[in-house]
Amino acid sequence: MTKGKKKHISIAAVLFAILALAVLVAVLTYYLPVNLGGEVVTIIVKPGDSFANVAHQLVLNGVISSKFLLKVPARLYGIDKKVSPGGYDFTGRNSCYSVLKKLRRGDFVRIKITFPEGSTIWETARLLADSLDLDQEYIKVLNKDTALLNSLELPCLEGYLYPETYYFPWGSNAEEAIKEMVIMFHNMTDSIWPDTIAGRLSKGEVIILASIIESETNHGNERDLVSSVYHNRLKKKMRLQADPTVIYGLGGLDRPLWKKDLEKKTPYNTYVIYGLPPTPINSPGLEALKAALNPALSEYYFFVADNYGKHQFSTTNAEHNQARQRIKSGGN
Numbered sequence: 057m058t059k060g061k062k063k064h065i066s067i068a069a070v071l072f073a074i075l076a077l078a079v080l081v082a083v084l085t086y087y088l089p090v091n092l093g094g095e096v097v098t099i100i101v102k103p104g105d106s107f108a109n110v111a112h113q114l115v116l117n118g119v120i121s122s123k124f125l126l127k128v129p130a131r132l133y134g135i136d137k138k139v140s141p142g143g144y145d146f147t148g149r150n151s152c153y154s155v156l157k158k159l160r161r162g163d164f165v166r167i168k169i170t171f172p173e174g175s176t177i178w179e180t181a182r183l184l185a186d187s188l189d190l191d192q193e194y195i196k197v198l199n200k201d202t203a204l205l206n207s208l209e210l211p212c213l214e215g216y217l218y219p220e221t222y223y224f225p226w227g228s229n230a231e232e233a234i235k236e237m238v239i240m241f242h243n244m245t246d247s248i249w250p251d252t253i254a255g256r257l258s259k260g261e262v263i264i265l266a267s268i269i270e271s272e273t274n275h276g277n278e279r280d281l282v283s284s285v286y287h288n289r290l291k292k293k294m295r296l297q298a299d300p301t302v303i304y305g306l307g308g309l310d311r312p313l314w315k316k317d318l319e320k321k322t323p324y325n326t327y328v329i330y331g332l333p334p335t336p337i338n339s340p341g342l343e344a345l346k347a348a349l350n351p352a353l354s355e356y357y358f359f360v361a362d363n364y365g366k367h368q369f370s371t372t373n374a375e376h377n378q379a380r381q382r383i384k385s386g387g388n
Contacts, residue, residue, distance in 0.1 A: 173341035215336025271300030
């Protein structure tokens with residue numbers, strides 16, 4: 057072997073050794089975790105974000121040590137084109153390998169939002185806007201969006217956004233969140249509807265009535281009695297005189313009702329109009345809906361809140377006035 061050939065072999069051996077070392081270092085770096093300890097780092101992937109930007113965020117926030125070792129296998133397996141938008145939490149030990157698995161699974165954080173029973177469309181809009189970074193006023197407008205309502209086969213959104221705890225993907229838009237809530241409404245209520253509804257009410261009217269019951273009481277043993285009062289009034293063609301409908305018609309109040317409020321003409325003032333208001337006034341829960349469907353058998357036409365968070369029920373107006381006076385004077 058000539059001296060020149062030996063030199064070339066030596067150079068090749070060195071280059072091979074360097075390449076092998078580089079591959080070894082790359083492999084080790086790919087699998088070797090970076091330890092964040094107890095710190096939680098959230099990386100936000102927005103719709104349309106490039107994978108290069110995601111990798112940059114991960115390195116910048118100390119989750120991994122190499123953009124290159126994340127981008128190459130991501131491109132090789134097509135993961136760089138399939139990362140779901142969302143908030144991804146990282147803590148403890150993370151390697152390029154584990155991070156890539158997390159991104160591929162779409163293992164992003166869901167946003168937890170709880171909508172209490174009796175939430176109005178305004179309160180629902182506020183919760184969605186605050187939690188998902190959405191436009192609150194836009195969500196309110198959707199309550200009258202004809203195209204959306206037609207697609208959902210609903211007369212309005214109010215009353216049909218089921219009160220429950222939801223886990224929305226980060227980046228959900230208003231329409232997606234609303235559709236999920238409407239689907240939940242159907243899933244939770246489709247089995248409760250009988251062939252014949254008490255009082256010959258329609259399904260929509262039952263939901264309106266349930267929303268009033270939801271506003272009047274949160275005591276389970278009172279809902280069917282409150283329901284009976286309104287059913288009895290509807291049969292007698294009496295005005296419902298439900299304070300919550302007046303408040304709703306005034307756009308909500310942060311003060312007690314005044315006497316003059318009861319005289320203001322709105323489609324929801326049941327001291328002025330006969331029958332039910334045109335739409336629900338909130339999102340009733342399942343128990344309120346069942347109470348609207350199954351009122352207690354009673355001869356009550358009146359009720360008034362007592363001093364203990366419950367209600368006194370009366371058959372006649374005279375009894376009702378006596379109950380009001382007794383409660384006002386501190387009795388029960």
